[in-house]
Amino acid sequence: MGNSEKEHLTKPIIDEIIVLREAQLEVQEAFNYYEEKNQGLGFEFMRSLDAALQSVKRNPTTYQQIYKETRRVLLRKFPYALFYLVEETKVIVIAVLHQKRSEIDWIRRS
Numbered sequence: 001m002g003n004s005e006k007e008h009l010t011k012p013i014i015d016e017i018i019v020l021r022e023a024q025l026e027v028q029e030a031f032n033y034y035e036e037k038n039q040g041l042g043f044e045f046m047r048s049l050d051a052a053l054q055s056v057k058r059n060p061t062t063y064q065q066i067y068k069e070t071r072r073v074l075l076r077k078f079p080y081a082l083f084y085l086v087e088e089t090k091v092i093v094i095a096v097l098h099q100k101r102s103e104i105d106w107i108r109r110s
Contacts, residue, residue, distance in 0.1 A: 014057045016090040026096045030080060048075045049096065052082050060086045067107055070094065 019027075027049065035042030052073045056063065063071045066083075073082050083095040 012060055012086060012089060014060055014086075014089060014091050017053055017057060017093065018090055019093040020095075023093045023096050030078075030096065030098070034078075045075075045078055045080075048078050049080075049082065051076065053091075053093075056082070056084060056091055060084075060091055070107075074099075 030045055031042040034045045052075050056073055063073045066072050069085050070083055071086070073084070074080075075082065079099045081097060081099055082093060083097070085092045085094060
């Protein structure tokens with residue numbers, strides 16, 4: 001059995017995605033920014049974020065572990081990254097940040 005087959009057998013099944021309050025505020029801030037820039041762009045940002053969350057839910061351990069247990073997935077079409085932890089059957093989103101922001105902003109949450 002290859003590594004990918006073993007990983008598939010031990011892949012956690014995610015029942016819940018929890019978005020921390022700070023991450024919720026970051027999402028709202030990004031939505032408002034893009035919506036101000038061009039009407040409808042904020043909703044496109046939200047669709048990109050939702051696609052990233054669904055991908056994480058399907059395959060939570062696929063994405064790169066970048067600091068301790070924190071993993072990161074990049075959003076399509078937007079310069080944002082979603083930082084999260086996997087705990088048993090749940091994913092905890094700790095930050096949704098522009099990629100140019102300091103790492104300290106999310107490291108302190110992990």
